[in-house]
Amino acid sequence: MDRIYLSPPHLGRHELNYLHKAVEDNWIAPAGPNITGFEAELCTATGAGHAVALVSGTAAIHLGLLLLGVGVGDEVLCPSFTFVATANPILYCGATPIFVDSEADTWNMCPERLREAIEDRLRLGKKPKALLLVHLYGMPAKLDELLALAEHYDLPVLEDAAEALGARYRGQPLGTFGGVGVFSFNGNKILTTSGGGALVTNNAALAERARFLATQAKDPAPYYQHSQVGYNYRLSNLLAGIGRGQLELLGDRVKRRREIFGWYQEHLASLPSLVVAPAAEPTGSYSNRWLTTVLLATGPTPSVTPETLRQHLETRNIESRPLWKPLHLQPLFATAPMYGGAVCEDLFARGLCLPSGTAMTEEDLLRIARALREAL
Structure with missing residues (x-):
């Protein structure tokens, strides 16, 4: 019997159009029109103001945490019931994850346990630096309650929608409720670029900062000058072409x-x-x-x-x-x-x-x- 896989890629013919064009035009480096096109089309699909195409959803979470100011010694609230890629970037930043249990309705972060966690950390004199939400298996979290807590305690929100592209909450696409949202285009996701991810935000300055950090943080100079740590996180033009074809099928x-x-x-x-x-x-x-x-x-x-x-x-x-x-x-x-x-x-x-x-x-x-x- 042929193997039935859990969640394999499902490609159409759309992707080949973009790949052929990229090869014909010699745009195979991590730059090119497919990247800008993919980012624009992601904005159309999600309603986000800005999108930055990256090598993975993990890279997007890492950059998102950096954009929200997470650094060494900070604490980040995070669900325990999620893939390790949600929490690993917290460690990349030198910060500590503060894990919160799920609720039984959606399996996402429990608002009651979140309130308990925030108030306990405050009692200890350790105000969390950010709240990292997840929409598990594509099911929206209880955003009304969770975002109300984030606003009350003045916590910036990073929304991990890696599994939730195409899902909505009160008519609004997931990934667009926090200061920063992220998606994954890994091979097992609902859409794939083979490997890849994206960061979305309505803040133009944050998007520009993400692009800067994702391309080795090169200072504006005619030579290679670097004043801070950067990362090689940009998606390639070829893979972005696959993403453009996939987005047509969302x-x-x-x-x-x-x-x-x-x-x-x-x-x-x-x-x-x-x-x-x-x-x-x-x-x-x-x-x-x-x-x-x-x-x-x-x-x-x-x-x-x-x-x-x-x-x-x-x-x-x-x-x-x-x-x-x-x-x-x-x-x-x-x-x-x-x-x-x-x-x-x-x-x-x-x-x-x-x-x-x-x-x-x-x-x-x-x-x-x-x-x-x-x-x-």
């Missing part, structure tokens, strides 16, 4: 991911021990359903765990993946403060990501459902 890709989520809901409903979740979109939320995720409804048993499900799917040549292991449980962050933990630890213990690629066929989906029934 609406179709989001529609298909949401259809796949609905298919799983319908066809797995007869399995009482398994729940497709988070099922409901809170009022005002529109998820891109990047990955369909499931939970064991009654909790793991010695014979049925997310890992036994994953292993059985592997015997049918089907890729799946555990939910993110909370960062406060990672050896790398063993000494980082954590507020709460029960919710995200429970999700990790009960959850699995199912194949969600937009090129999957009905036959592929039926094969996955059959394998899950066998395992249960």
